[in-house]
Amino acid sequence: MESSVSIRDLSLDFGSVKVLQSLDLEVAKGEFIVLLGPSGCGKSTLLNCIAGLLDVSEGQIFIGGKNVTWAEPKDRGIGMVFQSYALYPQMTVERNLSFGLRVSGMPKAEIEQRVNRAAEILQIQPLLGRKPANLSGGQRQRVAIGRALVRDVDVFLFDEPLSNLDAKLRSDLRVEIKRLHHRLKNTMIYVTHDQIEALTLADRIAIMKNGTIQQLADPHTIYNRPVNLYVAGxxxxxxxxxxxxxxxxxxxxxxxxxxxxxxxxxxxxxxxxxxxxxxxxxxxxxxxxxxxxxxxxxxxxxxxxxxxxxxxxxxxxxxxxxxxxxxxxxxxxxxxxxxxxxxxxxxxxxxxxxxxxxxxxx
Amino acid sequence: MAVDTLEPRGMRPRPFFTPRKIIIYSLLFFISVYYLFPMYVMIVTSLKSLDEARGGNIFALPIKVTFDPWFKAWDTACTGLYCEGLKVGFLNSMKITIPSVIVSVLIASINGYALVNWRFKGSEVFFVILLFGSFIPYQVMLYPLVIILRELHMFSTLQGVILIHTVFGMPILTLLFRNYFASLPPELFKAARVDGAGFWRIFIQIMVPMSLPIFVVAMILQITGIWNDFLFGVIFAGNQNYPMTVQLNNIVNSTQGVKEYNVNMAATILTGLVPLAVYFISGKWFVRGIAAGAVKG
Structure with a gap:
């Protein structure tokens, strides 16, 4: 299997606190990986390192075969979706979606085409003219996903995207993310503390604790054959x-x-x-x-x-x-x-x- | 007793005259009287002729309203050697305040943004040193500053006094902006970086549009602070650039001739008019900026 994201011997410390400890992870192309663990286990930190929003202390990160350890976030071929949506409040949905493309100086026609395609996939065309303040939580998160979508990248990073939504919306959007993955076949790395999300979405789950991966396996194995007491519990x-x-x-x-x-x-x-x-x-x-x-x-x-x-x-x-x-x-x-x-x-x-x-x- | 037997239902009746309300409103009334009374005396005195102002009761309304003291204060009152009134000072104050406010707010906002979002090695130390600056009484630094400006050939110039105001506004303004930017969700910054925006684009297109209230707060603080400043103006600006406050002092404290109370009052009100107007116009924004968490933490 061709490797899409590859993390080799990655460490990160803040002063004397070791947040990630010589971590290795190989993500295959098109695979849906969930990083699961309690708060403070380093899962979001790992995601931020992959995105290039945090500098690593040790080790390497490869995306699509390219060493991106020192690369800027925009040059890594990633799109990211945040828990708090992180939509630009003063821009309309359309401007939010196109911001990254405008920054890169893409021709107007292509921007429009990409925005329309993303809006169509996520069924947010009627919302394009609105400001984020006038959207519901579920709509906001769709727009946030759309912002990653228009970039047409190989790797999607999700940082607890559903945690701010109520239970009903969460299960709806969960299915939609799965559907999106089936349709786009991108590599997705998804951070959550919700085991239901992990079990339902993942091709493979990485259970994390104290900056290390305890077990990396498909949901069935994780559930039925946990490698240690921590994973089992x-x-x-x-x-x-x-x-x-x-x-x-x-x-x-x-x-x-x-x-x-x-x-x-x-x-x-x-x-x-x-x-x-x-x-x-x-x-x-x-x-x-x-x-x-x-x-x-x-x-x-x-x-x-x-x-x-x-x-x-x-x-x-x-x-x-x-x-x-x-x-x-x-x-x-x-x-x-x-x-x-x-x-x-x-x-x-x-x-x-x-x-x-x-x-x-x- | 039909009312007492009435079953509670719907909106609870709220009597208008409760002891609580009476106390609050009477307190507010007395406080406003206390603060507005000097203002009242100033206004009525400035509208009296000199004879009336000197002879009569200071609380009395003017018998014959005259605007001559106002014209005199603005146009012909003597400030030392020259008798051109406050208008020169007004112009000078404008020339000092406008650039100082713009430059200091601009630099401080970039400072605050960089300190929150682009942490560099030693940025915390830098911030502490900056804050430390705001605790040193600036009278201590006057003499060294005079020397520094002299060496820069900026002493007694407009640029010199603008530089001084900008530097001394830095600690409090940087703190203000830093705290505001720190209260914005950090994911916004991260999202913008993933979208490929750099230092300036994130600042101009993402941060500034979200920070209007705090910019207004900073501007108000700076406008009133710099407009009301006397010390820096008298020391660094030089004779030809004396701001309005210095000229007001020269009018009020002139030792020759009769004390023209009516002109002095008019001159004082004129000088205070700019900060007053700023507060009236932007008061709503000021409260909003304070409420937006600008001053906590």
Missing amino acids: FIGSPSMNFLEGTLNPANQTFVADDGTVVPVGTYAFETPVSGSTKAVLGVRPEHILIGEDAKSKPFTQEVEIEIVEPMGSDTLAWTKIAGKAVTFRCDSDVVITSGQKILIGFDPARGSIFNAETTNRI
Whole structure:
């Protein structure tokens, strides 16, 4: 696969604070990459470095095979969309879209043609004569996307573009961005702290923490085979249930701290384990089954329901396994009430086991 | 008691005469009287003939209204050796104020913009030094400044006094602009850079159009400050360029002849007219600029 954006050994520090630490990232042409992480993890900083808005301390950035480490933002072949839209308030939508083209001294006819094409793609033709103050949040963000679009660049950078919008608009525009990507087939690098956005949009997700990439993989792998405890806990809502205990490879069991035994014979280990190891067993709420479905699973237990949260599409129930609070998800048609005793079970093959010391997946 | 049994519904009735309102309005009334009274005395005195002004009650309205003192103050009052009135000073003040305001606001706005958006190594230190300048009483620097201007061959010239006003306006104006530009979303600047705009284009096409209120605030501060200045004018401008304030002083404090109170009052009002007019015309903008976060942080 031809590489579109390539980041090699990139570091950035502000004084003694290391914001990015020798980071490597290869983005293929036409790929949709999401940088996901909590605030302060360096994801926006990384995006600003790619855009050329921040000078890097160490390492190189290549865009389209060209070393752009020292290049000006305008010479990098990127378009950028910001969380706060960053539209020029005193210019009309049309002037906003054409500003960059006018700066570069493009002929009027071509500017007009490009603006019209972008406006048509984003369905903002009726708004061209308005000022940003007279637009709704969703319209403003479309214009901001349009400003990147008219530049006709290879790489789009999105810095939390949907975070200022309300829930309904956010999911609408999310689909639209995906549609845009299908249509344009540009490389897109998208920063967000919203895991739903990440899982729905990305070809690959890079989970970041403290200026390093923890895991870079497709959404399915990230969700089902997280490489460490941090990724496992970060992705998924409600988050993964964790049981602490000891892994005994000899008899293929995981013994929780209170003595509860979970057979792990079905689990596919990343690396062979020798000797008993302190470990953490993680199971997603939707992988815990109830009633008849639970019976056939390697691990079953009768538990008492503590709290039931009906979510509409499904129902979330809280209980305890091995003294730990555990949530599980079941169909919304199933009637369960708090205080009820119920049989639950799961297959560790669908779960994840982590080394308690290194926090890495075993 | 039909009113008491009325069920609350819709807009709550607001009585006009509440104790709160009475206190606020009476306070406002007395404060305005306190400040407007000297103004009143000045105006009525300036409209009296000299005999009436010297003989009568200073609070009394003029028996016979005359504008002669105003004409005299403007046209023929003696300022030292010359008896050409304030009009010379007015012209000089204009010649000093207009370039000083334009140059200082221009430079300070670029300063503030560069300090916020184009941080360079040591820009913070530079800013601190600049701020430090505003805390030194400038009387301390008068003598060195005289020497410097002499060496630059600018002492007793219009350019000299303009330079002094520009330099001394720099700390507060730079602070003003820096804080305003810092309150604008930084993404705007980033977006403009991605669009390929450089230092000047971002400043002129993006920043300045968004900063009208703060430019007005800066202009008002500078116009009133420079117009009302006496010290720099008397020291650096030179005899032929004395601003209006200096000439006013020469009229009012002249030691020969009778004290023409009516002419003095008229001259004083004339001198104060420009800043007064500026406030009346642009007061709305001034408040808007202050409210826009120009003075916080």
